[in-house]
Amino acid sequence: MKRIWLSAMVGLLAILAIETVVPRAGWAANRAETEETARLLAKLLRAGRLVIEENQPLIDDPHKGDKGFTPEAFEQQLILRFRQETGIDLSKLQSAPITVPPLAKELLPAFVTASKEVLHDAQIVINQRGVGYKNFIPATYGSQAAARFSKQTRVRMKQTTIQPRNPKNEPDEYETSVLKWLSGRPRAEAYVSELTDQGQTLRVVMPIYYVTACLSCHGEPKGDLDISGYPKEGHREGDLAGAITVTAPLNRP
């Protein structure tokens, strides 16, 4: 356990050190672009999850049929939320400042498209009247949006957490070590990145934290069944919920 923690620490420090010493080397420039793109993609998925979370009462309203929560409505809210989080306007991406890498200008709209496809498919369930809980929640949206995006690009996105409800979100050894390291630290905007495959692939792991809306299912009392029938985990606001992992090849995806 101690070894994993140490390796995560060492890995993080090594990345920071490399960035400081050789920030503009040839491979590093590619890495910087890929890393920034991965970071923005993780933030975009996190923003999408927040939009779903904010609309959860509407989605689960059993008294309303057509909710008006269309792919276009979602897109507008996603753009707004992402701009609040990053200052980047997705609707004017091509004229965005130089800090937004060209790779991000390609991939961020692709993720928005994947998200809109998910919303399109879910309409039939979202618009059911007379049925409250429909399991269209941040986690299921995130899984499907990430899966679609990953299928359409060479960048792989994944949501993960320790003891996930969905076995497909089980963390690998590295993600486990990072999650354990993050869970022992106060909430921060930090992220962890590492090179794998002999430096051919970059992986960025960005934490996500519980907010109040999550706690009706993941909060207390621990062990009580939530609306979907899962036992609650007993978490509190600000606890580590998990992470978003973005894996991208360093040659141009």
Added chain:
Amino acid sequence: MGLPDRLPVLATLSRRLMTAVLLLASLAGCGLVVDAIDLVHPLVRNELDAICARHTIRVGLSVEPFQPFVFPAIYTDEGLRVTGLDVELIREISAALSQRCGRKEPIVPTLRLIRFRSLFVELSEGKLDLFVSSISANAPAPGRIGLMYSTPYFEAGGIGGIAARPEVAERIGAHLRRHPGQAAEAFSGLTVAVQEGTTAQLYAESNLTKSRLVLCDSLPAAFESKSPPIDLILGKEPVLEYTVRRSRKDWQLLRLDSGKPLLLTREQFAVVTEEESYQLQRFLNELLFRLNESGRLTEMRRRWLEEDYAYPRRAATEGLPFDADKMPQHYDQGQCRLSDHRPR
């Protein structure tokens, strides 16, 4: 051979043709022509072979939930899914058909989630091979002609009731203590909701002459009804019991003093096919026999009715996708309206 030589042969042929025409004409009135031709050359091939040939079985499921037999369609990590005991049964049927067809590709169930009352219509129109949705076997009703029911896969069904308020349940209980067996009398003066097209409607229209009867498109619509407010809902007892235990804890299941649920009738749930799907019915009955003998049916009933579980998880891991295009757009669970009380 010249024409004169051929004349006797032609005369014989024309006599035979005339006889055949007269014979067929005499049979036409009672539909025996079709039967006669069918004997010589079957017009419809074996429905099991048809399923094997198209690699898919077209299954109807009610879009109105009858949990734990059919849960509401939900979104999962795998996409849109539907799950429940009936869905597990469909998987068993598909697996057995795959074995029967003996091809490399499995027989895939194509699910159509449609309104309960449309199940009967679409089956009769040949759009479905079969349907399941906790359907009570052999319920006599005009809308249910031309159907065939399998041997039961669930025998502990029946019509039960849930009350909106404790005093309603207590009032019914007190009446039944004084007059055992007179449940219909116990509901006198109450506003009673049933789902349209179900056996609960047939029961209510035949027996509840002193109640105000309300027809609802679904169980959720009955829960929501404000005008008129509902005192009592009658429906499939296992569904009502599951619902008040898991989600509508504000309603009370009607029970006898012994604690057992009050049953107004006993029902068995079966798989429904067209009347003439003899091969498919024989196949289903043999499968259900094997599932019963092996204890598999008991196990299915136990895991869906008794276990604690998260149905979204089961929907993701073992649920089946469905044809979203065929699901009524912006589906809602409908409304409730007063019945004219005319027995059907």
